[in-house]
Amino acid sequence: MRYLYGLAILCCLVLWSSCRNDFETVASTGNLEFSKDTVYLDTIFTNIGSSTYNLKVYNRSDEDINIPTLRLAQGEASNYRLNVDGMPGKVFENIQVLAKDSIFIFIETTFDINNLPTDPKNFLYTDQLLFDSGGNEQKVELVTLIKDAVFLFPEKYADGTTETLNLGQDENGEDILVKGFFLEDDELTFTNEKPYVIYGYAAVPGNKTLTVEAGARVHFHDGSGIIVAQNASMKSLGLPSLDREEMENEVIFEGDRLEPAFADVPGQWLTIWLTSGSVDNEFNYTTIKNSTVGILMEDCPVTLKNVQIYNSTNVGLLSRTGSIDGENMVINNSGQSSLAIQLGGSYEFRHCTFANYWTNGFRSFPAVSLDNSLETSTEILVFDLIKADFKNCIIYGNERRELSLFQVTGGAFNFNFENCLLRFEDPTGEFDNDPLYDFNNSALYTATKFNLDPVFQNTEMNNFNIETGTSGAENIGKPGVLPLTDLNGTSRSNPPDAGAYETTVFPED
Structure with a gap:
């Protein structure tokens, strides 16, 4: 009995001490x-x-x-x-x-x-x-x-709804609506005086041109982007910068979170969407980073010079039946492909570096994929790949095979890699009998090298300069291929190096 009594006293002491709110301090x-x-x-x-x-x-x-x-x-x-x-x-x-x-x-x-x-x-x-x-x-x-910034956003109506854009109808006949707005005439020039912050989709109306001047900074809120309508144009007119760190004359598209922790986080905004029938699209000295898809283009032309696209959740540059003239481009760090060509089209890339060193999860797509088809829920669409010419380019990454070629019969499939450096390792001979991967066929692979380490300076920091004396891309380029200066403004040697950069001596750690 006394044990029970002692236990009761102990419980009281515990309960009393646990209920105290007058700690000694x-x-x-x-x-x-x-x-x-x-x-x-x-x-x-x-x-x-x-x-x-x-x-x-x-x-x-x-x-x-x-x-x-x-x-x-x-x-x-x-x-x-x-x-x-x-x-x-x-x-x-x-x-x-x-x-x-x-x-x-x-x-x-x-x-x-x-x-x-x-x-x-x-x-x-x-x-x-x-x-x-x-x-x-x-x-x-x-x-x-x-x-301070210029804020562009869809109108909010009195009934609580928000302005939307109609993108057409889905396969069930339902309207496809997205939160967005058409840019007014006085909003069609982005200057470098203040940064721009966009909410929702900012749409360029037909027969109008969005001009983004050198040094402009364009930021997107989550779920936002730019749409260029039929007969409309987008021109991003960056210029060379004296300071490659500051990139004072570069045009930069990125998310609206400016904290350092968000500097390289993929998927902070949606895409720059060049829709079917848009015309005369042009990007020069432009960096696009941290989007879902860097540039999505459909059945339209675009010129891409000195363009960098980094940290895309899905694809860096996705083209469907597009027409691209590209030079001195660098694309890296994409959850799927850095360059994905679907439904054919016509393409020429000179001195470009298509890399993929994605480390944010499993990746099952190569750095570059070429396809003349697209499978929908009801059919397989097939278009001609009129040409896909890669001259003095690097295609490399952290997977064994960084090139995918997929042809559906019924459509042309024309491509050529000339004086390029490709990563394509096939130790089991899985592709030995596929004529698309006949690397001895000089009509498809002209003076192209395979699986030689390009020795990039720092792939984690999207630095794709290559090192003098050690890079597999050094001196393998074809002379006379434009442009004659690299992305740093350095004159190309004779013979030039493959990729967007001429070799350089890396600084010691």
């Missing part, structure tokens, strides 16, 4: 420690919320500490938002930190640059996190760069 004496003394919330656009950043507050002492006040210096007027150990707000009292323990503070911000008395393009917004007061006060700085 000592006041903060200015000896808190922080995971960082300044929290940089990186760069955001006006009126677009930042990512959530965290600050860890440590109590290294042997006693529980009570922080009498924890607040933003600007108080409730601050444009920063806090969450302190699960509690939202901007001013807090009596925050307890247990001995040898820590708490998390989560920080976000949204800022409207239009509320400023002046009209800056960029504005550095700061505040402070204040812990305690008086002689015990400790501070952590908060810093955010706010960029």
Whole structure:
């Protein structure tokens, strides 16, 4: 019986101690420690919320500490938002930190640059996190760069619906509607004065041209892109830059998350869609990154010079019955193919690097695929591959076979790789009897090399410069093939190297 009595006393003590809310603490004496003394919330656009950043507050002492006040210096007027150990707000009292323990503070911000008395393009917004007061006060700085921008978005109607574009009908006769809008005449020139942020699909109307000037920066919100309608055109007119890091004259298309953590994240927006019947499309010194499909084109022409496409969830450049004149192009890091040609068309690529070093998951498609057909739910469509000529190009990646050729009878299938470097390893002889892969057929493979390491400088950083003295692409090109300068502006040697870059000496680590 006494054992039961003792157990009852123990249970009471446990229950009593678990219900206490008056922990013994000592006041903060200015000896808190922080995971960082300044929290940089990186760069955001006006009126677009930042990512959530965290600050860890440590109590290294042997006693529980009570922080009498924890607040933003600007108080409730601050444009920063806090969450302190699960509690939202901007001013807090009596925050307890247990001995040898820590708490998390989560920080976000949204800022409207239009509320400023002046009209800056960029504005550095700061505040402070204040812990305690008086002689015990400790501070952590908060810093955010706010960029002004031109925002383009579909109209929201009074009934709560949003403006849409009708893309035609599906196989069931249902309208295909996407959130989007047609650009007005005064919106058809993107300058380099401010970045552009697009919500939904921005459509170029028929018989109009969207001109993107040198140095322009175009950002897309999640689920957004550009559509170029029938008889419309898109011209991205970048120029060479003096600083290849800053690319001050390059046109850049990317997502609207500016934080470094999003710099190379695929799939942040949809695509630049050159629809059937669009005309005179042109991209020069242009970088397209972090989309689902970099460029999707259907039965239309495009000129691509000095274009780079990186980090596409599906395909970097997808063409269906298109016509492409391409030179000094680099495409890498695609969840499927970097270059996918379907339903035939007519193509010429000179001094291009088509690579695929995708590491974000399993990849079952090669870097380059050529196909003169497309299978739908009801039929197989077949069109002529009039030509697909690759001159002085590199096709390489982290898979054994980086080239796929698929011909359906009933349509022409004309292609040629001339003075190229290809990766195609077939150790089991699976393709020995396929005439499309007869690498001794000089009508299909002219002076082309296979499986020689091009020695790219840094595939993870999308740096496809090749190294002097070690690259398998060095001096294998055909002389006189345009352009005579590479993507860096370096004059090509005689004979030139394959790919978009001439060899260079890599800097020592």
